[in-house]
Structure formats: C-alpha cells, structure tokens
Amino acid sequence: MHLMYTVDAAGKRAYTLQKVISGEVTKSAHPARFSPDDKYSRHRVTLKKRYGLLLIQQSEFCSFLKFGVAGLWEERGCERGGEMRERG
Template identity: 65%
Template structure:
C-alpha cells in the first residue's frame, strides 16, 4: 500500500488515502518519481528543450542576438 491523494474540491489542498479509488475519483501517488543518476533519456529531453528554446540560457541568447541586430 502506498500513500495516494486526490486534489480537494477547492483545488488548494490534497486529500490523502491508501485507496486507489476514493469517492469515485482515481487517486494519484503522493510519492515523487524515483531518481536515477543514470538517466537514459536526459539527452533527448535536452534536445527537445533546445529545439523549442525552452532552456533559459538559449532564450536569453536569442533575445540578446535580436537586440544586437537592431
């Protein structure tokens, strides 16, 4: 059994339970995902972030280049 939760009706807090379904709603795990230093997918995530300029330093560089062009 793992600790599970559902968001409260007002969306501010969480209602915890050990059940998979609570009041007809499917609960979510209250535990974070397991961390692995051997991350097999980090290269792909970084490539996607770089491609769509989601990294902060990439976005800052592109905005700095636009200022230089003007």
C-alpha cells in the same frame, strides 16, 4: 500500500491510502525514481531546446543575466531588453 492524494474543491491535496475515491483515480504522493545514470536526458534536453522550454530560453532568465560576463548575454540569445531573439 502507498500514500496517494486527490485534489479537493479548494485546490488542496487530500491524502489517502485508497487507489480510487468516488470514481476518481488518486495520484501517487511519492516523487519519481531518480537514477544518476539517466539514459534519456539527452533526448529530453533536445526536445526542450526544440520547443523553447529550457530555462536559458526563457525571457525571465535573460533579464537576470544582465551584463555580468562579456559576451554571455548575446551567447545566450538574449536581446538587451530581456527578450529572446529569433533563432533559425
């Protein structure tokens, strides 16, 4: 038996040991397994780069960089206003 949960009407988690509650499948309350030998991390990073989902590609991250290290701002692809410039 594993700890499971469903989300109630108020948006809070309701924990249970049942797999199905009133026709709704519950979700596992345990995190995914972690392996230091991650075979697929390269592929995940490649996909995140392609679709602009990496943290360094987010405009909020660029606004925190400021001008601490010379050249780092432009190297990360950030414009001075905190927005990302278009990459080809």
